[in-house]
Amino acid sequence: MCPAPVTSVGRSVPRREGADKVTGRARYTDDIAVPGAWYGRTIRSTIARGAIRSITLDPAFDWSRVVVVTADDIPGDNVVQLIRDDQPVLVPSGGEIRHKEEPILLLAAPDRATVEEAASQIRIEYELATPVSDIGSATLVFSTVDISKGKVVEDLEGMEVVERTFRVGLQEQLYIEPQGAIAIPEANGVIRVIGSLQCPYYVHRALKRALKLSDQQAVVVQAETGGGFGGKEEYPSIVAVHAALLARKAGRPVRLIYDRHEDLAATTKRHPGVIRHRTAVKKDGTLVSQDIEIVLDGGAYCTLTPVVLSRAAIHAAGAYSCPNVRIRARAVATNTPPNGAFRGFGAPQSLFAAELMVEHVAERLGMSSVDLRRKWMLRLGDTTATGQVLSESVGSELVLHAALKAAQTAQPPNRPTVRRGRGLSLVFHGSGFTGSGEKKLQGTIGFEALADGTFRILTASTEIGQGTKTIFSQLAADALGVGLDMVTLAPQDTSLVPDSGPTVASRTAMIVGRLVQEAATEIRERLKREKPPLRVEKSYIQPDTIHWDETTYRGDAYPVYAWACTIADVDVDMTTGEVRVTDLVTAVDCGKALHPVMAEGQIEGGCLQAVGWATIEEIKMKDGGYQNDRLATYLIPTALDAPRIRTILIENPYSRGPYGAKGIGELPMDGPAPAIIAAIHDATGVWLDEIPATPEKVLAACASR
């Protein structure tokens, strides 16, 4: 046997598809030429609530030049397959409209000009109804979660009681590649959909349901995907089904590629919410009780809202140990476009409030909020709000210590009108699916030893920039004792690979990566006795030490938590209220950095998204739709806006993660926003309770002081 090559786990090896990405060879959905493909377009509601009275196709236009798809053309169920069957694929004539931009018709034509012309020849008449436009006026509840620990009493005599209400806003994922899919009808009733997506099997299920296809007839292939962040978790099912319906009717391939305006106007956003806290402490700072109420706005349809609410509720008490906790959470419906998955998935929202409560309580007591965190923080052996005993890999003290050590001495500002401030946050984030999610999913991968001596990973887990292909290759190569170039991955094509579950929930490295590692190890063993080709499948098996009760919301909500402490430095211009985040230091307990540069990359990118959410990413509503529907009006940070970000990786291993690794994809979204608000307070003396902390809000708050 050849001498063992240098191992790759823990080293920042070059990104496997990196050469393609830097040369323009990488093929994203719209780069893929499909001869004879027509162009598709979605016709959407212009009202927020009501019904379709009539749909008229102007007879002056030659409709034989185009294909028109309505709800009547849906062979299967007119349902977007997800959790609850409440969202139609297309609203039928006479049907109910629940949000602006709701899809009604689809068009396809040989060229874009014709499809645009056809679109302008469609007249839709509506019966208007009064829309429910915000959380305050919402009555329909999608789901509720109640978490209870100990007993929260009303009589808090002798305690300091701090009450505060916080608000968090909408946020667009703003992947730089807009949504898109190409549907290709093939022989034997097969429809192949190539798309920009995170979860091939979600799309597969949606196609089967709406187009009445068998497992083999629906084929979903993920193309190189230009960012997802949750925005391409569930939404691509709609794009894919729409493209497939057009392709089916046209009898030819159809490209349905959104432009940025449509993507901004019509696709899912982060759930906005209102979070109310009532915290009781003893005068010495001992935490006595947390009483928390959460209301999230799900938009018009359920989508993934119950799961978002679940994660928000489970994280709502923060990274702290409290004997008495009551969390009452509900998600309500409004006549706005449905909200959906976005990195963090409810936790950034509730942790924003939890972290600022620490600041407010510390202020009331005249204590340092860092000292208060030291007093309250969850440590090894402590019990969370759901009654989970944290039996391993609790990095709270490690990250707090590391961040404080790394933070440099603050310098005074260089202009007389600018004030400088610093804020800190301590957060945790459950890695993997909530509760019984992984158990229900039973994610499965395939692993092959090929006749030519190389190895192949078969997984539906997608590369969306976070490094899936590289990390899985590292895990496989090291388990096999071979070089990285001996390992390949099969395409993320549902006709080729089993369902390893969606690429979400900070699970890919920790849960699926572990399966890759196990499969590779098994193949290595078998190769001692057998010759290739060999194939194994590995499915997730829930360890019997994880117990979760879905009805009482008690037990082990997540297999393990990752931890982060973030320190933010801001400059506030007192004449304009402009907030500039100049520096971020963040210490992250990731269990094990399988690929340090990629781990840092996740942290840096997630932190900047959180900075944007806290400062400049604002969506204003008008008539049930988003006013900020172009990149000129929905602003994300440029390189000039971005703070210097320093990341400290702390390896505090988790026994079940590959090499001890924990999922960290979403954690970076949780810390910066409350740290920035605390920093604004440090600079100006004012407390904001709402993000984004726009200059308008900052200036008004300073003026009313």
Place this chain on the structure above:
Amino acid sequence: MRFTLNGRAVSFAGSGARRLLDVLREDLGATGTKEGCGEGECGACSVLIDGEVVDSCLIAVGQVEGREITTVEGLADGGRLTALQQAFIERGAAQCGICTPGMLLAAHVLLQGSRRLTADDVREGLAGNLCRCTGYTKIIDAVLSCTK
């Protein structure tokens, strides 16, 4: 009309009012240049015209008559990656990669200048290229690793 694309002479017979972005992607098979917004806000469609970085979604193809266009496909010298492209791969400056072509071209122009770049220079020079994945940190590292 005629122009040069990555050192190769090309001719184009369609309407001069079409966006250069569309002609590159649809007529000339050069899909390395991406459309992120169509508004001149994101820089994903950046190309070089006679060495100057511009958004190709804002250029009418007729305007590049006789000019030298460079796209991401024209950076590597016959398959050999430039130091900048190599740095992008190794230093984690490319994650999902969709902003990478435009980012490389803007950075390439920055590195052509005569003086040593600072981090602030790089931030300013890349201000027209949005990235959602990286937080820009490793992009700046990669560019600085290539400066004089």
Place this chain on the structure above:
Amino acid sequence: MHEVKYIRPKSLADAVHIYRTTPGCRPLAGGTDLMVMLHARTLRPEPQAVLDLWSVAELKGIRGTKDMVEIGATESYTGIIGSKHVQQHLPALADAARTIGAAQIQNRGTLGGNLANASPAGDTLPVLLAYDVVVVTDRRSIPIDKFFTGYRKTALQADELITAVRFPLGREVAFRKVGTRAAQAISKIVMAVSRNPARIAIGSVAEVPLRARRAEAALERGDLEGTVLAVAEDIRPIDDVRSTAAYRRTVTQNVLRELLESAHRSPRT
């Protein structure tokens, strides 16, 4: 459905002639506004042709005499920022051009384009007002304070082309823009101030880039506090997707005070 034609003139005279004689013809310079609207099909009426002025040599260049600096209508912002004439005599113009932020846009943005679009938020327009520039066209010269006649409306005749912008020398102008982020941001407010003569020009606070006349009168009298108070009467800001009227009012006053104080402290802004 028609395809928009592309017309490339051979010279300025050729461009002037074509523009006068071709129906439905839109002048195209750097394309930073026009190409977006063309693609989104939001131009009304829909154009039949675009007239490419970008490569007309007579429209480029920056020339200086002892009395003035003249900038060609399609000179790029990059050219403006790098020009010795501008750096020496018109630094506020370079400041305004720099706040655009993106190299891509600076390489294609032009004064001619900004003037013709007449957006109330145009970053350079308050600077042009503060310098009292003259807009030179193919047939006359229009003083800037007569140029903006209404929301996105100018004094230009239907077939009139801007050829250059002429700046008088010897005036010190201070500039500040307040935007949502550091680069590529439409302003919440944008301001250019000259002490002598008194010029206070502000963008994004009215339907046109505005000269704050009452505030200028107070400044002329040397009443700095009065100037700051008066500007609130001059402006007519609105609530929009970017900001609020209340914020714009407060910040206009704050920024004006700051620009006046810094000009007061150091004669060279």
